[in-house]
Amino acid sequence: xxxxLKLNVSTENDCExxxxxxxxxxxxxxxxxxxxxxxxxPSLLQYNFILTIIYPVTVGDDLIPIPIxxxxxxxxxxxxxxxEFESPNIISNFIxxxxxxxxxxxxxxxxxxxGILNAEQELLQIDESxxxxxxxxxxxxxxxxxxxxxxxxxxxxxxxxxxxxQVSLMYSSTDIFCKNCDALDLEKALLAESLLxxxxxxxx
Numbered sequence: 625x626x627x628x629l630k631l632n633v634s635t636e637n638d639c640e641x642x643x644x645x646x647x648x649x650x651x652x653x654x655x656x657x658x659x660x661x662x663x664x665x666p667s668l669l670q671y672n673f674i675l676t677i678i679y680p681v682t683v684g685d686d687l688i689p690i691p692i693x694x695x696x697x698x699x700x701x702x703x704x705x706x707x708e709f710e711s712p713n714i715i716s717n718f719i720x721x722x723x724x725x726x727x728x729x730x731x732x733x734x735x736x737x738x739g740i741l742n743a744e745q746e747l748l749q750i751d752e753s754x755x756x757x758x759x760x761x762x763x764x765x766x767x768x769x770x771x772x773x774x775x776x777x778x779x780x781x782x783x784x785x786x787x788x789x790q791v792s793l794m795y796s797s798t799d800i801f802c803k804n805c806d807a808l809d810l811e812k813a814l815l816a817e818s819l820l821x822x823x824x825x826x827x828x
Contacts, residue, residue, distance in 0.1 A: 627664045628657035629777040633762055639754035639785035642727070644675065644720040644762060659716045664766060664774070666716035668698040671766050671774070673715055677722075678761035679731055681750065684743045689761065692730050694720070724755055757786045759826050780827035 632645045651661035659666045673696040681688045694706065698713060706726070708719040728750060734740075735748050742748040760783055765776040 626657065627659065627775070629764055631762060631764070631777075631779050633760070633779060633781040635755050635783055635785040637723070639783075640725075641721055641723050642677070642755050644677075646716060646718045648716065650716065666714050668696065668701055668713045668715060671768060672697045672771060674763075674765040674767070675720060676761075676763040676765070677727075678763070679727075680756075680758045680760065681735075681740075681748070683741070683748065688740065690731060690734055690740075691763075692727070692734060724752060727755075728752065754786065755783055757783050759783075782824050782826045784824050 628648070630646070630648045632643075632647050634643050634645075635641060636643055649655050649658045651658035651663050657663065664671065675694045675696065677692050677694075679690045679692060681690050694704070696704065696707065696715065701707065701709070701713065706720055706722050708721070709715065710717050732749050735750070740748045760781040762779045762781055763776060764779075766774050768774060
């Protein structure tokens with residue numbers, strides 16, 4: 625069996641922080657596609673890793689996927705502010721966290737370097753305070769120490785952080801048991817919940 629990388633992707637801190645967690649676990653008789661054994665090792669002494677967050681940018685009617693890479697090698701793992709590890713030089717069970725305030729300069733630097741323009745044909749720059757609700761792609765590429773690609777994995781993430789909070793607030797302010805109340809607020813909450821369900825299941 626080959627390694628089957630498993631990642632959990634979520635947001636926290638009121639949608640301001642993106643969190644990516646490795647939940648692959650070691651290879652065993654109950655987990656034949658885990659790290660190690662006859663599969664790829666999680667060791668930074670043997671392999672390099674590239675985590676890519678593909679951020680969705682909308683320009684007019686066009687959706688532009690912007691890839692932001694985070695390289696991880698044996699020489700760089702101690703210098704990164706975004707990664708957390710259980711053991712030195714071992715990537716298994718990592719936690720990657722990045723705040724929108726740290727992500728935006730990387731995103732805008734990419735837009736600048738690639739000359740991506742907005743609808744007014746001016747240099748596009750993003751000014752967000754949170755990770756927006758949208759469909760994100762997260763990739764992990766594993767290479768040997770000569771940077772030759774050995775394998776890569778892709779994950780879809782439906783971010784519904786803001787919408788989920790809004791739906792919760794709508795329901796909390798609506799008395800669903802009131803028979804004489806205006807049903808419009810409840811109808812709005814039900815519609816918002818339906819849209820939330822659709823976005824949540826966009827990756828399925």
